[in-house]
Amino acid sequence: MKSHLVFIPFSGISHLRSAVEMAKLLVDQDDRLSVTVIILPSRFGDETDSSAYVAALSVAPNDRLRYEIIPGGDQQNAEPTWIDIHIENQKQKVRRAVAKLDSSTLAGFIVDMFCTSMIDVANELGVPSYLFYTSNSGALALAFHVQKMYDEKKYDVGELDLDNSEDELVVPFLSRPYPVKCLPRLMLSKEWLPIFVNQSRRFREMKGILVNTVAELEPYVLESLSSGGLDTPPVYPVGPLVHLENQVDDSKDETKSEILKWLEEQPAKSVVFLCFGGLGSFNEEQVREIAVALERSGQRFLWSLRRPSPDVMKERPGEYTNLEEVLPEGFFDRTKERGKVIGWAPQVAILANQAIGGFVTHCGWNSMLESLWFGVPTAAWPLYAEQKFNAFEMVEELGLAVEIKRYWRGDILVGAADLVMAEEIERGIKQLMEEDSEVRKRVKEMSEKCHVALTDGGSSRIALQKFIEDVKKNII
Numbered sequence: 001m002k003s004h005l006v007f008i009p010f011s012g013i014s015h016l017r018s019a020v021e022m023a024k025l026l027v028d029q030d031d032r033l034s035v036t037v038i039i040l041p042s043r044f045g046d047e048t049d050s051s052a053y054v055a056a057l058s059v060a061p062n063d064r065l066r067y068e069i070i071p072g073g074d075q076q077n078a079e080p081t082w083i084d085i086h087i088e089n090q091k092q093k094v095r096r097a098v099a100k101l102d103s104s105t106l107a108g109f110i111v112d113m114f115c116t117s118m119i120d121v122a123n124e125l126g127v128p129s130y131l132f133y134t135s136n137s138g139a140l141a142l143a144f145h146v147q148k149m150y151d152e153k154k155y156d157v158g159e160l161d162l163d164n165s166e167d168e169l170v171v172p173f174l175s176r177p178y179p180v181k182c183l184p185r186l187m188l189s190k191e192w193l194p195i196f197v198n199q200s201r202r203f204r205e206m207k208g209i210l211v212n213t214v215a216e217l218e219p220y221v222l223e224s225l226s227s228g229g230l231d232t233p234p235v236y237p238v239g240p241l242v243h244l245e246n247q248v249d250d251s252k253d254e255t256k257s258e259i260l261k262w263l264e265e266q267p268a269k270s271v272v273f274l275c276f277g278g279l280g281s282f283n284e285e286q287v288r289e290i291a292v293a294l295e296r297s298g299q300r301f302l303w304s305l306r307r308p309s310p311d312v313m314k315e316r317p318g319e320y321t322n323l324e325e326v327l328p329e330g331f332f333d334r335t336k337e338r339g340k341v342i343g344w345a346p347q348v349a350i351l352a353n354q355a356i357g358g359f360v361t362h363c364g365w366n367s368m369l370e371s372l373w374f375g376v377p378t379a380a381w382p383l384y385a386e387q388k389f390n391a392f393e394m395v396e397e398l399g400l401a402v403e404i405k406r407y408w409r410g411d412i413l414v415g416a417a418d419l420v421m422a423e424e425i426e427r428g429i430k431q432l433m434e435e436d437s438e439v440r441k442r443v444k445e446m447s448e449k450c451h452v453a454l455t456d457g458g459s460s461r462i463a464l465q466k467f468i469e470d471v472k473k474n475i476i
């Protein structure tokens with residue numbers, strides 16, 4: 001029997017790309033399955049970081065995988081709205097897009113964690129909803145755990161002293177206590193917590209949850225989720241879903257070619273790469289500390305440095321027109337033989353290059369998976385969202401990363417951030433680049449497991465097959 005799934009990702013590039021990889025896997029795995037990916041307009045009104053990617057998708061024809069692009073229309077140049085309101089505003093357009101599909105084969109909706117209000121549209125049509133979770137299963141379990149405690153009145157943000165708290169939470173699926181100050185900022189904000197908790201409640205309405213993780217990477221969390229303690233829908237670890245296409249040297253892109261050429265000239269595993277995701281940027285004081293650390297470390301480096309946005313909730317960080325203004329005087333002269341400062345990075349192609357020996361990252365989950373995929377060890381410097389949890393899991397629970405700063409406080413999206421001193425950064429970089437470290441060895445082993453997971457008979461393929469079988473069983 002033919003089945004059709006409607007997939008509604010969030011429009012941000014870090015959610016969209018893994019969702020598209022997920023959709024491709026689904027249709028590859030089962031030739032009776034087809035998927036329509038509905039691409040929502042960006043909340044920012046522009047489409048800067050995803051427009052080229054989306055344009056390329058729409059020209060790639062496939063009978064069983066289609067893209068329905070919903071234009072921004074009247075929202076162009078409007079004030080950006082909060083994510084939940086923005087998604088709510090798209091419901092009518094999604095109804096219209098779904099109405100064009102053959103309802104007799106409709107088997108369900110797969111929605112991103114930010115698009116849970118689309119469950120209402122699926123319910124109107126009488127089809128089940130599934131969640132596609134773009135981060136790890138630990139962050140998912142933490143969200144469920146905090147929601148459960150909140151609903152049972154055991155978690156009160158009013159009682160938490162955010163930045164100075166030495167309190168720790170005992171979280172069932174973690175092997176050690178979790179410091180309250182490492183909770184994502186949303187879980188510590190009176191204003192945001194109810195929205196966050198509501199999102200987790202809606203996760204529980206789903207028939208199943210696809211997670212961009214690997215069974216071998218997070219076994220304890222996945223066991224805990226499947227044992228029923230948190231009373232969640234079934235979880236399917238189907239990752240790592242990594243967008244690998246831009247790994248090749250695309251000669252049309254001169255900046256990328258130049259970066260890759262420079263890397264080819266460097267010795268194997270000699271370069272430390274620094275990159276902080278789509279929203280990562282630093283004030284001038286912090287930029288100087290990083291520059292000093294790079295100089296003192298003596299290490300070869302490739303540094304993706306972005307200009308901070310005046311209001312990151314409304315506008316993404318941009319590119320510097322003159323990097324010398326922000327870097328210490330003489331920095332370029334002193335480091336020109338061994339370092340390169342760039343803007344937006346072709347990250348996957350860089351991580352795939354033989355010259356990269358370590359990656360200083362903000363711990364966005366795609367970055368963590370990309371570095372694991374290429375066996376590159378990381379130094380954790382979390383900046384926003386759930387990244388402090390990711391850092392805790394990778395450094396403390398799994399021993400797969402070193403740290404730049406232990407228990408870093410703040411969140412750059414709400415304007416509060418500790419200054420990290422050059423000494424701390426230098427120490428982290430040196431530890432990261434150690435040749436025969438335990439972390440490097442563990443990363444290599446985990447990298448191999450990630451590759452095996454995606455082969456026939458591998459854990460992620462088995463989980464994907466189980467998901468497809470369950471989708472078919474759940475058709476009413």
Ligand SMILES: O=c1ccn([C@@H]2O[C@H](COP(=O)(O)OP(=O)(O)O[C@H]3O[C@H](CO)[C@@H](O)[C@H](O)[C@H]3O)[C@@H](O)[C@H]2O)c(=O)[nH]1
Pocket residue numbers: 013014015134135275276277278279304343344345346347348363364365366367368370384385386387
């Ligand atoms: O200069 C850059 C910066 C980023 N990237 C790519 O952009 C993606 C960034 O994704 P990620 O590392 O996950 O970071 P964020 O963009 O910050 O991702 C958001 O979404 C993730 C998945 O839900 C969360 O884990 C993060 O905390 C959240 O901030 C990756 O594929 C990178 O390869 C580049 O190619 N060049």
